[in-house]
Amino acid sequence: MNGIHDLGGMHGLGPLVVEANEPVFHHDWERRVFGMFLPIFATGTFNVDELRAAIERMGAPAYLNTTYYEHWLHAYETLLVGKGVLTQAELAARQRQIAAGAH
Amino acid sequence: MAISPEQALAAAAAGASARVAQAMTPRFNVGDHVMVSNINPPGHTRMPRYIRGKRGVIARDHGVFIFPDTYAAGRGERPQHVYSVRFTSHELWGTHGRANDELFVDVWDDYMERA
Amino acid sequence: MSTNHNRPLSEVEIRVKALESLLVEKGLIDPAAVDALIDAYEHKIGPRNGAKVVARAWTDPDYKQRLLVDGTKAIAELGFSGVQGEDMVVIENTPQVHNVLVCTLCSCYPWPTLGLPPVWYKSAPYRSRVVSEPRGVLQEFGLELADSVQVRVWDSTAELRYMVLPERPAGTEGWTEDALAELVTRDAMIGVTKVVVPGK
Numbered sequence: 001m002n003g004i005h006d007l008g009g010m011h012g013l014g015p016l017v018v019e020a021n022e023p024v025f026h027h028d029w030e031r032r033v034f035g036m037f038l039p040i041f042a043t044g045t046f047n048v049d050e051l052r053a054a055i056e057r058m059g060a061p062a063y064l065n066t067t068y069y070e071h072w073l074h075a076y077e078t079l080l081v082g083k084g085v086l087t088q089a090e091l092a093a094r095q096r097q098i099a100a101g102a103h
Numbered sequence: 104m105a106i107s108p109e110q111a112l113a114a115a116a117a118g119a120s121a122r123v124a125q126a127m128t129p130r131f132n133v134g135d136h137v138m139v140s141n142i143n144p145p146g147h148t149r150m151p152r153y154i155r156g157k158r159g160v161i162a163r164d165h166g167v168f169i170f171p172d173t174y175a176a177g178r179g180e181r182p183q184h185v186y187s188v189r190f191t192s193h194e195l196w197g198t199h200g201r202a203n204d205e206l207f208v209d210v211w212d213d214y215m216e217r218a
Numbered sequence: 219m220s221t222n223h224n225r226p227l228s229e230v231e232i233r234v235k236a237l238e239s240l241l242v243e244k245g246l247i248d249p250a251a252v253d254a255l256i257d258a259y260e261h262k263i264g265p266r267n268g269a270k271v272v273a274r275a276w277t278d279p280d281y282k283q284r285l286l287v288d289g290t291k292a293i294a295e296l297g298f299s300g301v302q303g304e305d306m307v308v309i310e311n312t313p314q315v316h317n318v319l320v321c322t323l324c325s326c327y328p329w330p331t332l333g334l335p336p337v338w339y340k341s342a343p344y345r346s347r348v349v350s351e352p353r354g355v356l357q358e359f360g361l362e363l364a365d366s367v368q369v370r371v372w373d374s375t376a377e378l379r380y381m382v383l384p385e386r387p388a389g390t391e392g393w394t395e396d397a398l399a400e401l402v403t404r405d406a407m408i409g410v411t412k413v414v415v416p417g418k
Contacts, residue, residue: 001144001145001146001147001148002143002152005323005324006151006152006322006323006347007322007323007342007345007346008151008152008153008320008322008323008349008350009152009195009196009346009349009350009409010151010342010346011342011346012130013342013347014342014343014344014354015343016338016343016344016347017334017337017338017341017357018358018359019336019337021340022336022337022361022377023260024260024264024334025110025161025256025260025335026337027231028231028233029228029230029234030234031256031260032234032235032238032252032256034256034259034334035251035253035255036237036238036241036247036252037255038106038111038114038115038251038255038301038351039105039106039111039247039248039251039252039255040112040241040243040246040247041119042106042111042114043104043105043246043247045224047175048119048173049169050170050175050328052171052175052256052284052323052324053146053147053148053175053176056147060337063302064342067337068325068340070230073230073234074236074370075234076237079234080237081372082243085243085244085246085418086240086241090240091236091237093241093242093373094236094239094348095232095233097228097236098227098232098235098236098239099146099227099232103235103239103375104245104246105242105245105246105248105251106247106251107238107248107250107251108248108251108253109250109254111248111252111254111255112254112255112258113300115255115258115259115263115299115300115301116299117361118300118302118303118304118330119301119304120304120305120377121262121304121305122305122376122377124306140347144305146327149321149323149375149376150375151322151348151373151375153322153350154250162348163379165305165376165378166252167308168376168377169377176342185376185377185378186332187307187378195349196350199350201246201353201369201370204352204353204368204369204370204371205351205369205371206370206371206372206373207370207371207372207373208318208375209373209374209375209376209378210375210378211374211376218402
């Protein structure tokens with residue numbers, strides 16, 4: 001698809017920012033998102049091309065305003081719900097429980 | 104059902120190549136002049152827009168791989184050759200290109216025509 | 219690991235915890251497997267692996283030959299293989315040719331030899347610009363190339379993963395492989411800088 005992910009040759013995407021001595025992960029949640037990658041694949045629910053395609057469908061504003069591991073998280077949620085492994089309702093309910101400190 | 108830590112580390116070290124062990128006659132040979140098709144599929148594709156309709160030269164044949172355009176859509180592996188295609192900077196960027204500079208892009212067989 | 223228990227969880231933290239806890243509850247993933255993978259990629263798999271490959275190539279011409287012909291196999295000789303490095307191509311920088319890597323579509327990167335990619339490599343500014351104005355991007359990394367040097371950009375849009383074999387810096391004749399490996403940086407193996415001897 002002619003999506004925002006296809007960035008080669010575009011102008012106007014801002015300055016190149018390079019962090020000196022960058023850590024492998026910046027937040028603990030990034031660690032968890034990365035670490036779930038292979039275990040989720042091992043369930044056989046989707047392949048890596050489907051993961052890329054799910055990221056590409058997230059929409060230009062969301063794609064540009066979120067980070068690499070948020071793209072992965074979006075793809076996990078979308079594909080796991082789309083394939084019927086989880087439901088949107090149970091995901092939302094669990095998020096509410098966690099936000100309330102009840103899980 | 105869930106993989107164990109040992110299985111996870113073994114899977115990481117083993118990898119999962121998209122290379123397909125299937126002999127197929129390549130449609131192009133190193134040195135062939137090619138033109139990238141101007142396709143605009145609404146689904147997943149690994150052909151970046153900036154090479155569409157551009158002319159390049161086959162620099163290397165990487166062998167046979169799964170085709171992501173079909174594999175991402177549940178339409179099978181459709182294995183085919185992937186080639187490293189060399190483009191001049193001027194071909195891709197016109198007058199904003201630089202004489203002598205080059206770009207190499209890995210391109211699936213289905214994305215190209217003979218130029 | 220900074221966990222501030224007084225701070226409310228952010229939206230993304232809530233989403234990650236919700237997803238992981240549901241998958242664990244359903245028996246689909248083992249959190250210990252997640253921990254093991256995090257530890258491996260945070261502490262064991264990184265650019266020091268690639269640096270060893272480069273130092274070997276600099277000191278062993280036969281190895282270098284094998285590396286340039288079949289990167290995957292030669293890298294595996296040093297024990298490095300796996301996810302996002304299944305099919306490796308190593309390209310050599312010379313005084314006449316400078317190579318630089320990108321993945322314009324999705325940030326593909328050779329994990330077994332370079333580890334996980336830095337944020338700038340995955341960023342829209344790098345991915346958009348390095349293909350169309352590589353010399354300008356390299357300048358921002360402090361690398362000025364003469365007009366006579368050819369720049370080759372490699373966009374890893376398919377299943378091949380690339381690594382640059384940088385030029386061995388002058389003044390390192392007789393150095394041990396270990397000492398040479400210490401000089402090799404991640405950025406030089408992406409091709410946005412050269413390898414230099416500190417203080418020179």
